[in-house]
Amino acid sequence: MSELASSCTAVDPAAAVVAEIERLLPQLITWRRDLHAHPEIARRETRTTAFLRDTLTAAGIAVTALPGTGLIADLGATDPTRRIALRADLDALPVPERSGLPFRSTVEGLCHACGHDVHTTVVLGVALALKTIEPTLVARDLAVRCIFQPAEEVMPGGAHDVLAAGVLDDVDRALAVHCDPSIDVGTVGLTTGPITAACDQIEIALAGPGGHTSRPHLSADLTFALGKVLTEVPAVLSRRLDPRSGVALVWGQVEAGNAANVIPATGHLVGTLRMLDADEWKRVGGLVEQVVHEIVAPYKVAAQVQHIRGVPPVVNDAAAIAALAAAARASEGDRSVVPTRQSLGGEDFSWLLQATPGALARLGTRAPDGPTYELHQGDLVIDEAAIGVGSRMLALAALSEA
Structure with missing residues (x-):
């Protein structure tokens, strides 16, 4: 065993990543609130992209700009046996906010009514946590690519830009989360096969x-x-x-x-x-x-x-769902995985799954005993504990690929 590999096995990398996400969580919540207060619509996510670039670069993570807005961040081995992509979407909706939150939208007529600010923060948390154990990724010949995609809310969407840039050409599996205000925080909705609609x-x-x-x-x-x-x-x-x-x-x-x-x-x-x-x-x-x-x-x-x-519909791969389920149970407990049904919602992550197998998980955001909100409405309120849940699950699912 090499000296690098030996040093990487001395500490459980999964435990280290979970601990780092916990340490980061207050900062992640602060960042999410800043993103929420400054929503940007499709293909105009310039402030959001600049924030991600500066934050990731400051952590020593290599970033590559996508055409227009958005970027990718690469961690781990440069020529890996396995490369896992984690995708977040950046854009907000042309919907006025009426949540009354102290960090509500400062942009007239726009707000994050679909939870993309949460998705972005979740994947950012994964990237920063995995950076602290990057030697382990290298030793395991594993790479993780975080895709911060613009323009999910329009047709044609930003997934086409990602594919045209070749971002998925060397990816073996793609994973993502989507906020679900109909299930409690601490749970994730998983299903194999179609989960969204065309x-x-x-x-x-x-x-x-x-x-x-x-x-x-x-x-x-x-x-x-x-x-x-x-x-x-x-x-x-x-x-x-x-x-x-x-x-x-x-x-x-x-x-x-x-x-x-x-x-x-x-x-x-x-x-x-x-x-x-x-x-x-x-x-x-x-x-x-x-x-x-x-x-x-x-x-x-x-x-x-x-x-x-x-x-097209998002069609979840069975192996990817198994990895997400195992990761959720490891970090959140055996009751954290709940069944979910195919909906008529559309999601352009489906185009990425045309290029590589993967899965979309529904991330519970409803506060315990709290009201059930509807996506794409200006009164949407997210229980921010969901950020930690999503980050832990995606990080552990990525680590399980080695």
């Missing part, structure tokens, strides 16, 4: 001559046609696609007109098309556009449909 964005623009509401027969009643599209497209899709696919088209933005007695000349709909079945998602193709045109045809209204391909 998700696309649908944008529909309607146009007509407009006119006076007293004479709808002399114009195209665009608002009425918009209402038909609003209600009938989801209904028709539920009959044209296999109901087992769990299809759900839900509108998030509807715009038309600005006066009660004026038939508008334009209208606009934006929504998300989600489904559980990846094969049906691949086949949906031009069906939405076909249905829209069929619905508006009787009303003399022109329609333009943009179907923006988003993400």
Whole structure:
């Protein structure tokens, strides 16, 4: 045994990493609150990227910038037998915060309503803790790559930038966590197979001559046609696609007109098309556009449909789930792992799992006996003990790969 390997086995590296995360936790919480107070939307995460670069570099960790915003941090062996990627997402949402927290968003109209500030802090904690036992990683011929990815909340998302940069080319497994305010802090939701849904964005623009509401027969009643599209497209899709696919088209933005007695000349709909079945998602193709045109045809209204391909389902690898479960139980106890079901939420970590096997864990963030919050809402409150849980689990899961 080499002198390096001998010195690395003298101290249990798992125990050392857990102890370091505990030591770091107050600082991690402070950093998370700073990130929370300064949210940045997709591909504009410049302050967040600069903070990560400076913090990681100060700890002696090698960083590489991604195109635009975001970065990767590499630890361990330079030419390893195994390389594990841990991914965090950086961007916030265009949602006003109404949590009332003392460290609430200082940016008008933006907040971390999906917990990405927590994801970022969790992976940062792992990187800093693993740095303290980096000789052990080298001795085990193991490398860990922390990916701080921009633009998860948009389509197409930042996962495509990560893949285009070749970040996953030499990675053997990818792991990530996502906040889940429906389960208690100290627990993680794990399942093998699909855990999220396919998700696309649908944008529909309607146009007509407009006119006076007293004479709808002399114009195209665009608002009425918009209402038909609003209600009938989801209904028709539920009959044209296999109901087992769990299809759900839900509108998030509807715009038309600005006066009660004026038939508008334009209208606009934006929504998300989600489904559980990846094969049906691949086949949906031009069906939405076909249905829209069929619905508006009787009303003399022109329609333009943009179907923006988003993400496939996240499909968790069995071996990766086993590693996460063992790590969670080792650090948080036997009751820390709870079952979870596939949801209609979309997550562009799925694209990374097209390149390498891995898994997404749902990180419990609900305070014991506390209220259940909803993601993508401005009142979201996270129990910050989840930061330690996530960091410990990911760190131990990465170490188990050696």
